[in-house]
């Protein structure tokens with residue numbers, strides 16, 4: 001077998017791993033299966049500071065993103081985060097798998113802060 005031979009199946013699975021990130025949640029320990037888009041835990045909603053623009057993965061910080069509030073508008077939740085690493089605040093759209101209870105409590109936390 002020549003050394004440059006590569007099994008096409010193996011190649012495909014390597015590419016797949018590049019875009020999909022599985023991670024263990026820093027806050028609650030849930031094992032999260034990434035789908036290439038997921039960057040936060042669906043149980044407690046903690047995330048990781050990896051994006052400057054959503055999905056670009058170009059932030060060098062990699063600090064833990066604490067959910068500090070949420071807003072509900074036209075059928076979608078936006079979760080507001082504060083990064084424990086650099087203090088940067090940002091908002092990201094919630095994913096379909098995210099816990100509705102946690103989202104609802106974040107919305108009321110957001111309201112309390114405004115008052």
Ligand SMILES: [Zn+2]
Pocket residue numbers: 025026027028029030041042043044045046
């Ligand atoms: Zn979690």
Ligand SMILES: [Zn+2]
Pocket residue numbers: 049061062063083084085086087088
């Ligand atoms: Zn950060």
